[in-house]
Amino acid sequence: MPRSRDSKLARSPLPYHYPEERLFGDLSEDALKTLASISIPATYPKGAVLFVEGEAPRGLFVISSGRAKLSTSSPEGKKIILRLAERGQVVGLAGTISGKPYAVTAESLEEIQANFIPRQPFLQFLREHGEAALRVAQLLGEVVHATYDDVRTLGLSRSAEEKLATFLLSWMDQHGPKRGEARVSLTLTHEEIAEMIGATRETVTRLLTDFRKRQLIQVEGSNLVIQNRAGLEGLIRSQRPAG
Known part of the structure; x- marks a missing residue:
């Protein structure tokens, strides 16, 4: 079960609906059933910390409603919000795939509903479903390009x-x-x-x-x-x- 600091999990008998326009919308019915079986739905209150920068990756979160902020901090305590994650978006994906510590801290800006997918079951899911692995690769590429755009905006301003x-x-x-x-x-x-x-x-x-x-x-x-x-x-x- 995902741990959330400052939060009480409200469990649901079924995973929250995966928004069709995002990561898993085009998967086969069998793949979606498998994904549902490894997902843990939960509700997180405003201010809940999903994971912390530098923490070993436990898995990823697919947001069904609400928004979370992804931030990084300097040793001096200066914080920068890198992006906001909203309905249908995934947080913690890069660390879950690479096995490297989370590069950011994810905190809810308001009450959010999300599906938590533990790392090892998700990696096994990708091994068994090539279409999902391809979509994950595409999404990681989109994140890289979005990061370039953000850095360009800040760097050239x-x-x-x-x-x-x-x-x-x-x-x-x-x-x-x-x-x-x-x-x-x-x-x-x-x-x-x-x-x-x-x-x-x-x-x-x-x-x-x-x-x-x-x-x-x-x-x-x-x-x-x-x-x-x-x-x-x-x-x-x-x-x-x-x-």
């Missing part, structure tokens, strides 16, 4: 202002409506946003206030409204080197 503008636009594109009003739920704290863009909480608070004064954005409770998308995009373009 000249200022916290550009990083924040990039983050807000990316958040809107990923989580906002496909058309119509540019409004999206943003439940992250200023501290969490800062950890995602490599800035301080004070800097994020100051910049958000500045963006509101310039009527680039509006914050209504937990909702973010992009009032001037072109203006935010201009902050990004204006700070890129010419040529």
Whole structure:
């Protein structure tokens, strides 16, 4: 059974439904039955730690609902959130496959439901089901490319202002409506946003206030409204080197 620090597991008689659009959606019926037999469903409260950076890999988690943050910390205690994992996404996959310690810490941002799959049964499952092994390889490749994009964004951004503008636009594109009003739920704290863009909480608070004064954005409770998308995009373009 997966151990979760600061959490009480709520067991279900059947594994949570695997979202079709993600890792295991295209598997055969027999493969899905086998996968269900080695999965352990559980509910984790907000703030539960699924695993810790440097910990020996016990297995992976497939999130069925809710969100978790994946972060890494320096010896001095500085933390960076590398990405958020949402419904249908997998956390702990790289360590489970390689056998190397988890490279990040995974913590729930809200109550989540997830299927935990222990490492050895999962590896045996991959040996027996080639289509699943291929999909895992594809997913690991996608993670690598996403990491390159994130590093490129942070590495080429000249200022916290550009990083924040990039983050807000990316958040809107990923989580906002496909058309119509540019409004999206943003439940992250200023501290969490800062950890995602490599800035301080004070800097994020100051910049958000500045963006509101310039009527680039509006914050209504937990909702973010992009009032001037072109203006935010201009902050990004204006700070890129010419040529």
